[in-house]
Amino acid sequence: MSNSCIPSIPLPWANRQKPNSRPQPRRTDNFRYFHLPGKIFGNSGSKVHIELENFENSLYYGPITVGTPGQKLNVVFDTGSSDMWIVSNLCPTSGTHRTFNNDSSRTYKNRDLPFIFNYHPGRVTGQWSQDNVWLAGATVRNQMFGLATENYQMYEDLDVDGIVGLGFLNVFDDNEPNLFSNMVEQKLLQAPVFSFYLNRLGSSDRSSRLTLGGTNPDLYTGDFTFVDLSAMNRWQFRVDRLQLDDDATTVCKGPFHAVVESDKSLIVGPEKDVLLLHRMLGAKPDIYDGLNYGYSFRCSTVDSLPDVTFVVNGKKLSLSSKDYVIKDEGCYSAFVGRKFMKRDGFPLWILGTPFMRGFYTQFDKGNHRIGFAKPNH
Missing domain, CATH: 2.40.70.10 (Acid Proteases)
Structure with a gap:
């Protein structure tokens, strides 16, 4: 492998210095919701x-x-x-x-x-x-x-x-x-x-875009579903449960943490939960790279796969098979399992670019929340 000063895509446990002081959280259902000191912008x-x-x-x-x-x-x-x-x-x-x-x-x-x-x-x-x-x-x-x-x-x-x-x-x-x-x-x-x-290659004429200072109404439709952050220093929020939407079958009971990370090319969850998800979807184990457990589908079944839904504040954030199946000389799942996926005593999911393609995602630092809307693909 060639060397340079650029590492592989960083993971969330990259070393960080601790801040000198942190705002005090309020607790709701044993989850921490952080509200930063007010500031005039x-x-x-x-x-x-x-x-x-x-x-x-x-x-x-x-x-x-x-x-x-x-x-x-x-x-x-x-x-x-x-x-x-x-x-x-x-x-x-x-x-x-x-x-x-x-x-x-x-x-x-x-x-x-x-x-x-x-x-x-x-x-x-x-x-x-x-x-x-x-x-x-x-x-x-x-x-x-x-x-x-x-x-x-x-x-x-x-x-x-x-x-x-x-x-x-x-x-x-x-x-x-x-x-x-x-x-x-x-x-x-x-x-x-x-x-x-974030666009999908081959299925959108629109370019992917980052908008700083607000949103771009041309790139989404409908209202945003907002959720307060459950951490002071990351784009993390509470999820009620993970389910399949064909019959509302629960895959993972919550609450659990989810963090949105735009540099990750997969959706990473706890190993046992991801294994159960793929058993329900009819996928088979395909690869283990020393860190992630991967799965694949029969390509003939992909169009009939149910939506995978994160339920947040009682509202559904649903991913279709177009979002969570990667087609590259086969059909592979964007969901991968990893050991030790916990934070503050709760299961942790990392929602990378496959999740963000399914939603126009607004990061509201002023109100300490994230919003999700339907993208105009």
């Missing part, structure tokens, strides 16, 4: 629309420009992490990956502090830096980011040069805003909201 800005590239229905990435004069890079906009890092020209890379040359930017500042992000597998190391960042015409000034200088596992066959975290906390310093928070504080956006529309 400027509304003098606009919406920023970023077109995303779809790599084989598994990962979505888009352009940013860093420095003065600007240097264009492609990044994954990741709701599962909080920080930004890009690849330095001092990092040995292979292929056609772009890198950032800090000597060529007159607005660059070296913060003279090392950083390290541990992922599974691999890690990224380098130095904390600061510069201006452009996103679709909006200029974010003095943005903190990691400049990766060490050589680790790459995103194979992907034109990806780093990550922009859209989570809550910044590893460098609790008082240092991440890129989205910086855009809000600098009044570049109408509201502290961003949203994703």
Whole structure:
């Protein structure tokens, strides 16, 4: 495998420093719902629309420009992490990956502090830096980011040069805003909201899009189903149960946690629950890669498979077989099982891009909630 400064897709247990203080949660049915201290957000800005590239229905990435004069890079906009890092020209890379040359930017500042992000597998190391960042015409000034200088596992066959975290906390310093928070504080956006529309290759003429500052009504229909977050520092919420919608058969009794992560190409759940789901769907075990347990379907049965539904606040978030079946020289399930999928004593599910293709997803940081609407595929 070729090496570069880009790791494989990061998982949610990437190392993070603990904040100095946390808001106090209120408890409802033994679940924690966090409400952050109130803050006045400027509304003098606009919406920023970023077109995303779809790599084989598994990962979505888009352009940013860093420095003065600007240097264009492609990044994954990741709701599962909080920080930004890009690849330095001092990092040995292979292929056609772009890198950032800090000597060529007159607005660059070296913060003279090392950083390290541990992922599974691999890690990224380098130095904390600061510069201006452009996103679709909006200029974010003095943005903190990691400049990766060490050589680790790459995103194979992907034109990806780093990550922009859209989570809550910044590893460098609790008082240092991440890129989205910086855009809000600098009044570049109408509201502290961003949203994703992820297309399906071959079934949509619309491009995938990230909208910062609100939503894009052209890309969804109907009303949003909103749910409060059950964590202070991640896009996580409570699910009542998981069921099959042909006869409302319960697969997994809740409550359990679900976290939406836009950099994950699968839907990951506890091993036993995912096994039971696939027994009910008539799938068979297909692969074990040392971490995930995968399953496959007979392709002739895919169109007749029932919806798989996450019940949230009594409302259904249903995925059809078009959402959860991956067709690639066979028919494979986007649901995979993994051991030790728990958080705060409750089962944990990670909802990646197959789930997000099924819904236009709104991330409302101001109201600490997530909203789901029907996408216009």
